[in-house]
């Protein structure tokens with residue numbers, strides 16, 4: 001039941017990357033950023049049941065978005081330092 005959190009991470013990744021001109025935004029780097037972010041998110045976000053997460057999103061839990069954004073930014077820095085593409 002992790003697809004919703006994935007959608008949220010992808011959404012935030014795209015949002016953050018839009019404001020970063022010096023970062024590679026190819027599909028490979030984007031997928032890396034999403035994967036690293038998902039790995040680093042607190043487990044309660046990733047393992048949350050579908051209904052529970054719906055509630056969080058519907059309540060527009062600001063902390064939820066802040067946490068994801070923070071992880072996405074960290075992941076972007078990591079991927080940018082060491083891009084896996086040629």
Ligand SMILES: [Zn+2]
Pocket residue numbers: 024025026027028029030083085
């Ligand atoms: Zn790239």
